[in-house]
Amino acid sequence: MEELTEQMQNLRSKATELFIREEWKDSIEAYSHFITLSTQNQTPSDPDQLQKLHKSLCIAFCNRAEARFKLGYPYALECFRTALVDSQAGGNSEMLNGYVEKCKKFEFLSRTGSIDLSDWVASGFQGKAPELAEHIGPVQIRKSEISGRGMFATKNIDAGSLILVTKAIAMERSILGGKDLSEDAQLVMWKNFIDKVVDFIRKCPKTRDLIGKLSSGEDEEGLEVPDIDIFRPESLENMESIGEIDMGKLFAILDVNSLTEDAVSANVLRKNNDCYGVGLWLLPSFINHSCCANVRRLHVGDYLIVHASKDLKAGEEITLSYFDPLCPLHKRREMSMTWGIHCKCKRCVFEEEMFLKQEIKEIEIGLERGMECGGVVYKLEEHMKRWNVRGKGKAYLRASFWSAYSEAYSSDRCMKRWGRRIPAFDALIDSIIDVVGGDHRLLKILMEELKKNGGGFVEMEKALKLAREVYGKVVKKKAMRTLLELCIGA
Numbered sequence: 001m002e003e004l005t006e007q008m009q010n011l012r013s014k015a016t017e018l019f020i021r022e023e024w025k026d027s028i029e030a031y032s033h034f035i036t037l038s039t040q041n042q043t044p045s046d047p048d049q050l051q052k053l054h055k056s057l058c059i060a061f062c063n064r065a066e067a068r069f070k071l072g073y074p075y076a077l078e079c080f081r082t083a084l085v086d087s088q089a090g091g092n093s094e095m096l097n098g099y100v101e102k103c104k105k106f107e108f109l110s111r112t113g114s115i116d117l118s119d120w121v122a123s124g125f126q127g128k129a130p131e132l133a134e135h136i137g138p139v140q141i142r143k144s145e146i147s148g149r150g151m152f153a154t155k156n157i158d159a160g161s162l163i164l165v166t167k168a169i170a171m172e173r174s175i176l177g178g179k180d181l182s183e184d185a186q187l188v189m190w191k192n193f194i195d196k197v198v199d200f201i202r203k204c205p206k207t208r209d210l211i212g213k214l215s216s217g218e219d220e221e222g223l224e225v226p227d228i229d230i231f232r233p234e235s236l237e238n239m240e241s242i243g244e245i246d247m248g249k250l251f252a253i254l255d256v257n258s259l260t261e262d263a264v265s266a267n268v269l270r271k272n273n274d275c276y277g278v279g280l281w282l283l284p285s286f287i288n289h290s291c292c293a294n295v296r297r298l299h300v301g302d303y304l305i306v307h308a309s310k311d312l313k314a315g316e317e318i319t320l321s322y323f324d325p326l327c328p329l330h331k332r333r334e335m336s337m338t339w340g341i342h343c344k345c346k347r348c349v350f351e352e353e354m355f356l357k358q359e360i361k362e363i364e365i366g367l368e369r370g371m372e373c374g375g376v377v378y379k380l381e382e383h384m385k386r387w388n389v390r391g392k393g394k395a396y397l398r399a400s401f402w403s404a405y406s407e408a409y410s411s412d413r414c415m416k417r418w419g420r421r422i423p424a425f426d427a428l429i430d431s432i433i434d435v436v437g438g439d440h441r442l443l444k445i446l447m448e449e450l451k452k453n454g455g456g457f458v459e460m461e462k463a464l465k466l467a468r469e470v471y472g473k474v475v476k477k478k479a480m481r482t483l484l485e486l487c488i489g490a
Contacts (some may be wrong), residue, residue, distance in 0.1 A: 008037050012056055014408070015063070023203045024067040031064035109133035113162040117300070118479035124271035124486065129301030134232075135165040136283065139318065141228050145449070146288040147341065148220030150317045157312040159356065159438070160468035164283055164306040165293060169207060170196035170301050171279035193278055194254060214285050216252035217340065231283050257285035259298050265321040267440060267471060267487070270301040290319035290345045291332060292396075292435050298472055307472030309437030324404035325436045329355050347396045347435065354397065359383045363401070373408040374418030376401065381422060395435040398428060406445055425449060438469025442486070447488050 015030030022331035038139040048077035062373050079313055100432065109115060113135040121129050144150030176187055213226050261268045268277075278383065281304045284297065296320050298305040312318070323335035331349040336343055354360060360383075380401055384394050398405060408414045409425055423431075430441055436442075443466050450459050467480050475483055 008034060011037065011078050012060065013170045015060065016154065016465060019067060021203070025204060025206065028067045031060045031067070034059050035064070049397055058350065076406055079332070085487060086452065096144045102104055105131040106131075109137050109165075114420055115162065115167060115305070115474050116476065117166065118475045121269070121475050121479045121483050121486070124482075129270060129303075132300065132303045132305075134167060135162065136228060136232060137161070137163040139163055139228065141286050143225060144288055144317060145318070146290070146317065146344075148223055148288075149286055150288045150319075151283070151286045153312045153314055153316050153318060155314045157308045159308050159311050160473040162307050162472060162474075163318065164304070164308075166281050166283055166304055168279035168281055168304065169211065170200050171277055172196060173275050173277040175275060188278075193280075195253070197250070197254065197280060208246075208281055211250070211253060211280075214253045214282070215255050216249050217256045218252075228283070231313070242326065248400050250452060254280060257303070259284065259297075260376075263297075263322075264324045265293060265295075266297045266374060269483075269487075270300075284320075287318055287320050289322040289336075289339070289341060289343060291321065291325050291343055292345055292437075293319045293321040294437055295320055296438060296470065296472070297476065305472055305474065307474075309439075309469045310314055321436075326432075326439065326441065328400045328401055346392075347399075348397055350393055351400060354387075354389075354393075357383075357387075367404060372414065373404045373411070376404040376424045377408045378418055380404075392435055395431040399432045402441075406441070409445065423464040433466065433469075438466055438472050443467055443470050443484075444488050 009032060011034045013026050015034055018027035020031055035057065038053060038060070053283050076382050085320060109135040112417055115132060120127070138154045138479075139151050140154050141149055142152050153163075170193060175190045197211075201211060210231060213224065215223060243351060258278050258280050259266075261275075261279075274306075277299075279302065282307055286303060287295070287306070288293065294308060294310045294312055294316070296309045297320065298307065306318075306320075321331060322339050322341075325332075329348065332343070332348070359379075363380055363383075365374055366379075367373075380397065384397060389397065405428060408418065409423065409428070430445055433439075433442060446463050446466060449455070450463060453459075455463075463484070467484055469486075471483060
């Protein structure tokens with residue numbers, strides 16, 4: 001009996017040490033072993049020893065539940081319920097009830113993706129960012145015609161609907177001294193980020209194995225296509241470890257898959273304008289690039305929300321803009337070199353032919369030399385008429401020359417001169433949205449136009465619809481108006 005008591009004490013001490021070191025998986029196993037030994041062996045007859053055992057069991061149940069909570073909400077809930085109904089844990093029922101309710105909430109959010117940030121937004125982002133629950137919508141990973149593996153919709157998805165909600169494996173943020181980070185600051189930031197990733201995967205080997213499934217930039221066509229279910233929090237318990245990742249491969253994976261908060265396809269709620277962040281999120285790493293992307297991402301604290309910026313059809317590949325879709329082909333080609341990709345989307349294929357035309361080259365030269373933007377827009381529209389460019393083709397070129405269009409429509413002097421000879425503002429916005437989806441710059445100029453002309457109900461509804469495509473369906477209508485004031489107004 002004394003030998004068993006000593007074994008239990010050692011096991012409890014080991015479990016507590018692992019819990020304090022945040023080695024959640026190992027602490028769960030140690031606490032489970034301790035609970036099994038405590039409940040399956042003879043109950044002490046000494047009242048003092050019995051009380052101590054009850055207290056130790058209560059702590060073990062609570063800590064094991066919290067460790068499970070850290071690894072994923074769905075399978076934490078049952079553990080908290082077990083702790084709550086166990087007679088030994090009766091003295092902590094109030095605390096455990098709180099955990100149970102919290103887990104119920106997060107389990108619902110994880111299952112449905114029904115996020116509502118209205119109260120937080122309406123308060124002007126007061127306090128900490130809300131804690132969210134990981135969510136995987138109707139998507140799967142498949143081989144992609146774009147590159148290697150990609151993510152695909154498994155059913156029709158409306159614009160603004162949430163596709164993924166996922167927490168960063170690790171994040172590092174730095175204060176900007178000027179417009180950009182210095183080279184030294186970038187090196188320090190990158191080192192700190194890598195250290196955080198390494199620290200996390202040491203504590204959670206299953207996450208290490210999931211990171212190992214990401215691309216390192218080599219042999220894209222030969223990579224395994226993983227089942228998306230292994231990325232669900234509740235699956236982590238049952239995964240078999242595949243062993244260590246060598247540091248060279250880890251560096252390559254981080255280089256290829258890390259995302260920054262200031263990307264053109266991203267919005268950051270409650271962002272400090274002087275702050276720059278980089279992080280690693282697992283499932284978003286499978287989303288390929290397109291110059292006509294159909295999703296955007298929203299950053300809330302360490303969480304990344306991916307939502308549709310256009311209506312998606314079942315079977316359609318989900319794509320992000322890795323670089324600015326509202327710039328000409330040659331600039332997008334320059335930016336694509338830094339990513340090591342060569343975009344072959346329908347837009348790029350169309351524009352490769354169009355940008356060979358002498359008239360387009362002359363327009364580009366005119367812009368470089370300071371030609372009036374209204375004149376640039378007029379010339380481009382006239383050329384498209386002569387070339388019989390319609391529909392999406394026209395929208396592609398308008399998106400490529402967005403800088404000229406936005407400057408022209410923002411200038412009263414320019415509109416007085418050219419307003420009757422260039423497309424109506426609403427037609428221009430609708431055309432570009434059709435190919436690039438919701439974009440915060442389109443929303444900004446639309447809001448400015450509304451304020452200038454005192455738009456009515458119909459115009460505001462159009463702006464709110466575009467806002468849902470830009471920010472996703474994360475707030476109700478009243479809060480969305482506040483969000484527009486806070487983010488677009490700023």
